[in-house]
Amino acid sequence: MSGAVEHRVGFPSKMEGEQQQQQQQPQQRRAGGGCNPVRKPGPVSMDHVLLALRETKEEREVRIRGLFNFFDSAGLGYLDYAQIEAGLSAMHIPAEYKYARDLLKVCDANRDGRVDYLEFRRYMDDKELELYRIFQAIDVEHNGCILPEELWDALIKAGIEIDDEELARFVEHVDKDNNGIITFEEWRDFLLLYPHEATIENIYQYWERVCLVDIGEQAVIPEGISKHVHASKYLIAGAVAGTISRTATAPLDRLKVVMQVQTKRAQIVPAIKEIWREGRFLAFFRGNGLNVMKVAPESAIRFYTYEMLKNFIVSVEGESKSNIGASGRLIAGGMAGAVAQTAIYPMDLVKTRLQTYAPVSGQVPSIGKLSKDIWLQEGPRAFYRGLIPSLLGIIPYAGIDLAAYETLKDMSKTYFNTEPGPLVQLGCGTISGALGATCVYPLQVIRTRMQAQHTNSSGAYKGMSDVFWRTLQHEGFSGFYKGIFPNLLKVVPSASITYLVYETMKKSLSLE
Numbered sequence: 001m002s003g004a005v006e007h008r009v010g011f012p013s014k015m016e017g018e019q020q021q022q023q024q025q026p027q028q029r030r031a032g033g034g035c036n037p038v039r040k041p042g043p044v045s046m047d048h049v050l051l052a053l054r055e056t057k058e059e060r061e062v063r064i065r066g067l068f069n070f071f072d073s074a075g076l077g078y079l080d081y082a083q084i085e086a087g088l089s090a091m092h093i094p095a096e097y098k099y100a101r102d103l104l105k106v107c108d109a110n111r112d113g114r115v116d117y118l119e120f121r122r123y124m125d126d127k128e129l130e131l132y133r134i135f136q137a138i139d140v141e142h143n144g145c146i147l148p149e150e151l152w153d154a155l156i157k158a159g160i161e162i163d164d165e166e167l168a169r170f171v172e173h174v175d176k177d178n179n180g181i182i183t184f185e186e187w188r189d190f191l192l193l194y195p196h197e198a199t200i201e202n203i204y205q206y207w208e209r210v211c212l213v214d215i216g217e218q219a220v221i222p223e224g225i226s227k228h229v230h231a232s233k234y235l236i237a238g239a240v241a242g243t244i245s246r247t248a249t250a251p252l253d254r255l256k257v258v259m260q261v262q263t264k265r266a267q268i269v270p271a272i273k274e275i276w277r278e279g280r281f282l283a284f285f286r287g288n289g290l291n292v293m294k295v296a297p298e299s300a301i302r303f304y305t306y307e308m309l310k311n312f313i314v315s316v317e318g319e320s321k322s323n324i325g326a327s328g329r330l331i332a333g334g335m336a337g338a339v340a341q342t343a344i345y346p347m348d349l350v351k352t353r354l355q356t357y358a359p360v361s362g363q364v365p366s367i368g369k370l371s372k373d374i375w376l377q378e379g380p381r382a383f384y385r386g387l388i389p390s391l392l393g394i395i396p397y398a399g400i401d402l403a404a405y406e407t408l409k410d411m412s413k414t415y416f417n418t419e420p421g422p423l424v425q426l427g428c429g430t431i432s433g434a435l436g437a438t439c440v441y442p443l444q445v446i447r448t449r450m451q452a453q454h455t456n457s458s459g460a461y462k463g464m465s466d467v468f469w470r471t472l473q474h475e476g477f478s479g480f481y482k483g484i485f486p487n488l489l490k491v492v493p494s495a496s497i498t499y500l501v502y503e504t505m506k507k508s509l510s511l512e
Helices: 004-007 013-031 044-054 059-072 081-090 101-108 117-138 150-158 164-174 186-192 200-211 231-248 248-260 267-284 288-293 296-315 325-356 367-379 380-384 385-393 394-416 422-440 442-452 464-475 475-483 482-507
Strands: none
Touching: 004 200, 044 059, 044 117, 044 296, 044 482, 059 081, 081 101, 101 117, 101 394, 101 442, 117 150, 117 186, 150 164, 164 186, 186 482, 231 288, 231 296, 231 482, 248 267, 248 288, 248 325, 248 442, 248 482, 288 296, 288 325, 296 325, 325 380, 325 385, 325 394, 325 442, 367 380, 385 394, 394 422, 394 442, 422 482, 442 464, 442 475, 464 475
């Protein structure tokens, strides 16, 4: 991983001969300090780019043609996906930030699956203009180069907080001649083959991907906020969104739990009638208070435990925090999920007991009384009954969810010929989450049955394996999927409500 981190994107060696003469002159001019302020009035144009690069139109044409010929090593006169992929590999660009397919789609204006030179040239024109505009925006002193403090200010304005070590590493990664500043040529070389929109947030994430491999943890925690100066506000927004979403889908959650614990034939309509008889409309929301109370502490514990574990792992390995690697992130994410789940598990067990309680004369005990009864009659260990199957489902769920999400996102790119927007990503996440939940659903049934059953009752389950064999023997494989239908019915409204409320909360908390 460390080799990939230290790698800088450079142009291929076969282009050096064609550009040697034009490179020597700028190098001599840059000897005075490297900055090259452009004193040309008017809106940004290609003339500004040429002045910033100290190139003539002819020299730029030679450079772009040389890059095209490098990718077109077979001399076919066009580029396809295989050629672009091979070219990026030849440049030793790490797989974590090779965007071969995206680059092809952005360049391929006529959508024929090939990129001719005119299409390639048009991409280069648009990209260099785009990069120069954001370069100028960051270069507030307009001295023709980006200073570390200017880059730091731009990241802070974008809501991204990094420490001095990370800032130095960021600058070092882009600064090819190691003089402590970033010229436009270095800025262009770093981002020229990045096909997405060049915003400061995207550029930081692009650099971060070289060092931090995203394994897509599906927590309540909003993605990518660990460096954000408003991380606590994002957690609040996520907690409010989760609260409203869980409340809106509480009737389906109650129905699912009731069906999961039925050892005989479980049917939806009779289960709904039984819940209605217990307490009319409000009976469908029994246990929702605890379900809502879990959101904030679980998210916060998972988030801060994850950050602490990352620090611990890199301190043991002697690496920087950015070099933790995929395995380190997987370990930290899995352990953080396990810690959060263990911490709030007693609340989850009490919630299940409330939802499955058979009321006497219509009376349902309070949370306090129910918790006290469990403590006195079954002992403190009863609060963690069913924890093992719950923990066993964390990693498989995350792995299936991630694999399905990435596959669906790639399919959407192919179908729409563009980067998936927020709603498409929401759809991909909804489907992948439903698939992951379905695959680990048997573990959820085993957990719920262990939670609902009193340890001192006759015929109590002896453990996880006992639940498995008794369910398989008396109910067959279908017994492990009781309640799956209302569980799947929750997916779309839950994801949609969470997304809409989360976006609204971000605006309310001035996070946009």
